[in-house]
Structure formats: structure tokens, C-alpha cells
Amino acid sequence: MLRIAIPNKGSLSGPASEMLHEAGYQQRKESKELRLVDPENEVEFFYLRPRDIAIYVSSGRLDIGITGRDLLLDSGANAEEILQLGFARSTFRYATKPGTATGVKDFGGMTVATSYEGIVAKHLADEGIDAAVVHLDGAVETAIELGVAQVIADVVETGTSLRNAGLEVIGEPIMKSEAVVIRRTGVSAEEAVDPKVAQFLRRLQGVLVARSYVMMDYDCRAEHLEAAVALTPGLESPTISPLHNEGWVAVRSMVPAKESQRVMDDLYELGARAILTTAIHACRL
Ligand SMILES: Nc1ncnc2c1ncn2[C@@H]1O[C@H](COP(=O)(O)OP(=O)(O)OP(=O)(O)O)[C@@H](O)[C@H]1O
Ligand SMILES: O=P(O)(O)OC[C@H]1O[C@H](OP(=O)(O)OP(=O)(O)O)[C@H](O)[C@@H]1O
Ligand SMILES: [Mg+2]
Structure with a gap:
């Protein structure tokens, strides 16, 4: 079972639990709970003072933890960042x-x-x-x-x-500073590729992507497709499907949420129509 340190109070606590909840993990119902076992996901959460988390993780008793980069450096503990979480900046x-x-x-x-x-x-x-x-x-x-x-x-x-x-x-x-996932420094090559840790990080990365991208769908004339795809290149490459109306195609692509309104304007100018965005709830890249 993966043992994870989570902030129990302060600016990091709420957003960290929210992100874990979005990633499909159980979170405590009461702010006084100090430990929670999530058997389905095979993880055990320890709710600790943010300042102490790097110390617990560096001791090797806990596998990973969520804390602030500033708290990690201040502690001088032998632990390092393995993922940036984008909150508590x-x-x-x-x-x-x-x-x-x-x-x-x-x-x-x-x-x-x-x-x-x-x-x-x-x-x-x-x-x-x-x-x-x-x-x-x-x-x-x-x-x-x-x-x-x-x-x-x-x-x-x-x-x-x-x-x-x-x-x-x-x-x-x-x-x-921002919230980060940390792990003890100097782990063995085997521990460094621990599949349980990798799965945990992938889930959190999925939340980060789901929060920062929207799914965009639109119809456009085939002759404008190259210009439209340049505006919405997506992560891999957009999905293009033929429409019943000849000469038109439907395009589906992931777009950074912050840019979505500008991209919709530019697509409209290009002649694209039925431009829709939908939220992404979860993803694995
Ligand atoms: N106003 C803030 N905005 C963003 N991040 C903050 C803010 N205040 C503290 N942090 C971050 O929160 C972490 C400190 O958490 P900690 O719980 O120790 O202090 P706190 O959030 O100030 O709570 P408290 O002072 O109530 O104990 C650090 O990583 C720090 O950068
Ligand atoms: O630039 P600001 O948006 O004002 O945020 C910074 C303030 O937030 C935190 O204080 P907190 O409220 O946690 O109180 P504390 O000083 O007792 O930690 C931090 O210690 C600063 O005082
Ligand atoms: Mg404070």
C-alpha cells in the first residue's frame, strides 16, 4: 500500500484534498482525521503538518508527500520534487x-x-x-x-x-513556490520506477490536464482545414471526421482552456461553425 503525506491544515490542505478527490481517491470527511485508508486504490493517507511532511518523507517511512517547495527547501530534508501541482503559488x-x-x-x-x-x-x-x-x-x-x-x-x-x-x-x-509532490532523495533504481508511485503521479497529471484544457469540436470546410488545424493542433493531432454535407469536416481537438475563447473567435473568422467546448473531467495522456 502506498503511504502518502497530505497537509492537514493551512493553504495547501484544501486544494490538495480537492485534487486527490478529483483524481479518484477517497479523502477524509472531517478535518480532525489524521489517517485514512483507501483500500480500493491501495493508498493510505497521513494528514500531517505541512512543515513536517518533507521530514517524514525523507525518513523513508512514507513513500511520497504533498507540500510547498518553500517548506521543502526550508526543512533541509533529503527529499526532492517529482511533480509540480500548480496551486498555492x-x-x-x-x-x-x-x-x-x-x-x-x-x-x-x-x-x-x-x-x-x-x-x-x-x-x-x-x-x-x-x-x-x-x-x-x-x-x-x-x-x-x-x-x-x-x-x-x-x-x-x-x-x-x-x-x-x-x-x-x-x-x-x-x-x-507552489505545491509539489516530493519523494526521498537517493531512492534505488527499482524504487524510482515504482509502478504504484507512477500510477499516482499519472492520476494527478490527469487532473492537471483536465483542469487546464477543454475539448473543442467544430465543423469547417475542407479547404480551411489546414488553417483550422493550425489553430487547434491538439496534443497528438486532431480527430477529423467527414460530415454528411460534402466538402465539410468535423474536427475534435484539446485546446488550452485559457485560450479557448480566442481560438473560437479565430475559428469563426475562418468560417468554422458549430464550435463547441466541453469540460474534460479526467484524462490519461
Ligand atoms: N497566501 C498564500 N498564497 C499562496 N500560498 C500560500 C499562502 N500562504 C501560504 N502559502 C503556502 O502554503 C505553504 C505554507 O503552508 P502552512 O500551512 O505552513 O502555512 P499557511 O498556509 O500560512 O497556514 P497557517 O499560517 O494558517 O498555518 C507554503 O508552501 C506557502 O508558500
Ligand atoms: O500576499 P498575500 O496575498 O497577502 O498572502 C501572503 C500572506 O498569506 C500568508 O499568511 P497567513 O494568512 O497564512 O497567516 P500567517 O502569516 O499567520 O501564516 C503569508 O504568511 C502572508 O502573510
Ligand atoms: Mg501562514
């Missing part, structure tokens, strides 16, 4: 009160407050900056106002929390 950045510093180089002698000491200590060392780091559990934006630090380093998504605290970002993002 964020950047990790320094911020100060306006006028405190023009760049990271000015942080020497200052104190940086963060929940991600591992990432920050390494980044400051790499930049050759001698600054103190103080660990806080959360709500780090308030640390400057309350005099605990002159600089913070924290997760930034929309920037609202920084704005509300009257802070401005300094320098380039230290890193970009």
Missing part, C-alpha cells in the same frame, strides 16, 4: 518599512524575522550579509511595527498583507 520575499533599505546589501547588522529560517539564513549567507534571523510562527508582517526586527522575509501572494502593514518589498524574490 507564491513568492518568498524580503520587505521593510519604506526608507529602511534599498537592497539586500543594506541588511548587514539588522534583524530579519521569518517563519522560514532555513531559506533566509542560507540566502543571507550566499549574499555574504551578516544579519540576525529571528524565528516567528506567523503574522510576521507585524514584527517590524512591534520592534522585533527591521526586515521580514515571508510568503507573498497578492501583496495585500504587506500593503496592510505598510511594508514594501526589497530586492528580487528569494524563490517562487
Whole structure:
């Protein structure tokens, strides 16, 4: 049975369970449940603190886990990303009160407050900056106002929390993060191709594709087919079927969801008609 670590709380928890549910796995009904066996799919889920997941996975007790790239790096655990999941996207950045510093180089002698000491200590060392780091559990934006630090380093998504605290970002993002599937580093060649893990990843990839593509169907005149297919090349190649009306064909192709309205406009301009899009619920590429 595959043993998988899943975030039990925070920004990663809901979207991770939703994605697993879409991939056909059972998920817990109550937020207090810490373990769930899904016998049909031969997996056991362990609901753990997001920050601890890389540590469990690196220990080898659990096969794989879902966590944030920033949490993985911060932990320093011997685990690596094997799939990017596209949710909980964020950047990790320094911020100060306006006028405190023009760049990271000015942080020497200052104190940086963060929940991600591992990432920050390494980044400051790499930049050759001698600054103190103080660990806080959360709500780090308030640390400057309350005099605990002159600089913070924290997760930034929309920037609202920084704005509300009257802070401005300094320098380039230290890193970009998103939810990822992780596995212990240094697995044997046999473990690396574990079919149970491969099947799990394929299912999640299926969800990612189903979320980002739509199925598009349309009719077009045979003489416009090449131009139409150039607009909708699909993943492999579109399906073309003859229509009862001579000189017309029906085309079926997968199209990136974000582009679907523009593609429909372009197809219409080309003379295509009966252009339909439908959602994809699941897929295996
Ligand atoms: N506002 C946000 N937008 C996107 N991702 C976020 C946001 N806040 C945290 N994350 C991501 O969530 C992960 C941290 O999860 P964690 O549960 O430790 O903290 P949290 O989501 O802030 O929850 P809490 O602070 O309530 O414990 C990291 O990968 C981080 O990048
Ligand atoms: O740029 P934004 O869209 O404002 O998002 C970033 C904020 O979200 C997270 O905070 P959370 O609400 O999890 O509280 P925490 O600081 O206690 O972790 C993170 O720590 C930032 O504070
Ligand atoms: Mg938080």
C-alpha cells in the first residue's frame, strides 16, 4: 500500500484534498482525521503538518508527500520534487518599512524575522550579509511595527498583507513556490520506477490536464482545414471526421482552456461553425 503525506491544515490542505478527490481517491470527511485508508486504490493517507511532511518523507517511512517547495527547501530534508501541482503559488520575499533599505546589501547588522529560517539564513549567507534571523510562527508582517526586527522575509501572494502593514518589498524574490509532490532523495533504481508511485503521479497529471484544457469540436470546410488545424493542433493531432454535407469536416481537438475563447473567435473568422467546448473531467495522456 502506498503511504502518502497530505497537509492537514493551512493553504495547501484544501486544494490538495480537492485534487486527490478529483483524481479518484477517497479523502477524509472531517478535518480532525489524521489517517485514512483507501483500500480500493491501495493508498493510505497521513494528514500531517505541512512543515513536517518533507521530514517524514525523507525518513523513508512514507513513500511520497504533498507540500510547498518553500517548506521543502526550508526543512533541509533529503527529499526532492517529482511533480509540480500548480496551486498555492507564491513568492518568498524580503520587505521593510519604506526608507529602511534599498537592497539586500543594506541588511548587514539588522534583524530579519521569518517563519522560514532555513531559506533566509542560507540566502543571507550566499549574499555574504551578516544579519540576525529571528524565528516567528506567523503574522510576521507585524514584527517590524512591534520592534522585533527591521526586515521580514515571508510568503507573498497578492501583496495585500504587506500593503496592510505598510511594508514594501526589497530586492528580487528569494524563490517562487507552489505545491509539489516530493519523494526521498537517493531512492534505488527499482524504487524510482515504482509502478504504484507512477500510477499516482499519472492520476494527478490527469487532473492537471483536465483542469487546464477543454475539448473543442467544430465543423469547417475542407479547404480551411489546414488553417483550422493550425489553430487547434491538439496534443497528438486532431480527430477529423467527414460530415454528411460534402466538402465539410468535423474536427475534435484539446485546446488550452485559457485560450479557448480566442481560438473560437479565430475559428469563426475562418468560417468554422458549430464550435463547441466541453469540460474534460479526467484524462490519461
Ligand atoms: N497566501 C498564500 N498564497 C499562496 N500560498 C500560500 C499562502 N500562504 C501560504 N502559502 C503556502 O502554503 C505553504 C505554507 O503552508 P502552512 O500551512 O505552513 O502555512 P499557511 O498556509 O500560512 O497556514 P497557517 O499560517 O494558517 O498555518 C507554503 O508552501 C506557502 O508558500
Ligand atoms: O500576499 P498575500 O496575498 O497577502 O498572502 C501572503 C500572506 O498569506 C500568508 O499568511 P497567513 O494568512 O497564512 O497567516 P500567517 O502569516 O499567520 O501564516 C503569508 O504568511 C502572508 O502573510
Ligand atoms: Mg501562514
